[in-house]
Amino acid sequence: MTTPLALPGLAGKVVVVTGAARGQGLAEALVLLASGATVIATDIAPDAPADLASSADLPGLAHYRQLDVTDEAGWTELASWLGSEFGRVDGLVNNAGIPFRGRIGEIARDDWDRVFAINVTGAMLGIQALSPLMNAGASIVNIGSSAALNAHHTVAYTSSKWALRGLTHVTATEFGARGIRTNIVHPGYIETEMMAAAPAIMTDAQLALTPLERTGQPEEVAAVVAFLLSDASAYVNGAEIPVDGGFTSSAGVKYMSDIIKNSQKTT
Ligand SMILES: NC(=O)c1ccc[n+]([C@@H]2O[C@H](COP(=O)([O-])OP(=O)(O)OC[C@H]3O[C@@H](n4cnc5c(N)ncnc54)[C@H](O)[C@@H]3O)[C@@H](O)[C@H]2O)c1
Structure with missing residues (x-):
């Protein structure tokens, strides 16, 4: 494990991260631990990942709890444990999510429902269960996707x-008066197990459309999530932050620009 980045404004905060057994969720947990936070890493996986278990030398305190984000009773149980253990929650990262590559015209109802249950309902259940433990200064970060800003063909995933x-936006509006902030981060193509299953041709197409001309790393998303959890972002509420190398900003125009540039080189 390389030493994770440490950010200011997070020491002592109690933060719950879902889907934290690997990928971006694990990277988020490690940045928070390096920044001195108490992290409750949760995942549907029964056991804590090795990197979390070996994070004892980081300044923060790590806990691992099994949680299926679609399990309402599981959220209630977690809230009750957090209440008795810490008396409060300062941050929630709704990171757990699953992809599904079915297209409109062929998507099965069960697949649609499963994607929505994890990617949307899971986040709503988490917010409802943990927000009673939040005070002014608390921060909720949802993990969206560049697919939330365009028409990616994965219809259930994109719609979710x-x-x-x-x-x-509803949570940012409703909880603003309590001093609780809610923001969403939209990762582009990030190198995790989720993307390991993506067809190679998709990677090539993504790179052709991404101004930075490379994929992203989980730590690059984690740093932005940590900033949104920290006091350094105290006036950021209801924001949507792409972490995608400029992919959604360019909106396909890079492809057109490169074609024009290349044609001018040859004429
Ligand atoms: N990797 C990318 O390129 C990318 C791009 C855009 C958005 N995202 C989003 O980022 C988030 C993290 O993705 P990742 O790339 O790290 O994925 P990943 O597949 O590597 O990790 C996802 C984690 O979520 C857990 N999980 C799945 N279902 C769960 C459930 N019901 N309850 C609790 N945990 C569950 C898995 O066990 C796994 O540990 C997801 O919301 C994903 O949609 C990823």
């Missing part, structure tokens, strides 16, 4: 992430 934007 657009719905998560709605949940983010």
